Amino acid sequence: MTWMRWGEQRMRAVDMFETGCRQVDVVNALGVTAQAASRWYHAWPSGGRDALVGAVRLGRRPRLSDEQIGQVEAALLAGPKAHGFATDMWTLARVADVIERVTVVAVLGDADVAGAAGAKARLDPATTLCDSVA
Structure with missing residues (x-):
């Protein structure tokens, strides 16, 4: 949220x-x-x-807008094979690749992908996400 x-x-x-x-x-x-x-x-x-108004947002702004997050979520739900990968297993590298293709926002490393990986797990807990390179 x-x-x-x-x-x-x-x-x-x-x-x-x-x-x-x-x-x-x-x-x-x-x-x-x-x-x-x-x-x-x-x-x-x-x-x-x-x-209860809450504080002004602290820290840096998110790199992806809500619209871009929705686009990434839709792309991840399509599955790895829909993006040209040989298997149906998501890896951090694959998630990063999809984020970059969908949003044109560079992913700098695994830490940048952690939020997307968590979002994928929330969307489809049955999907396996590993951190090995596919």
Whole structure:
């Protein structure tokens, strides 16, 4: 979930708290962790909405836009063979290659691919992703 979507989730949680919903209701309705709902619930009475607005994004901006991430996800879901690879196994090198082809954003190393590898595992947990070179 992007940092902007977390802000939207926090504001939805405030709306729910204001109508009398419990933390567990927020967890179930918004799909957030119990820990997040608890933090929001305890910050809300003392600071209201302002307490949950969230900080300005810290750190460097993501190299891929949400649209590009969607394009990469769609490409990964098509499978390795759809991109000319001989087998149906994803490797970090293959994921990096697909990211570069789809987005024209250079991948500098395995650390840059880690997020994409995690995204692939979330999309299709049954898919094997290994770090060996294919």
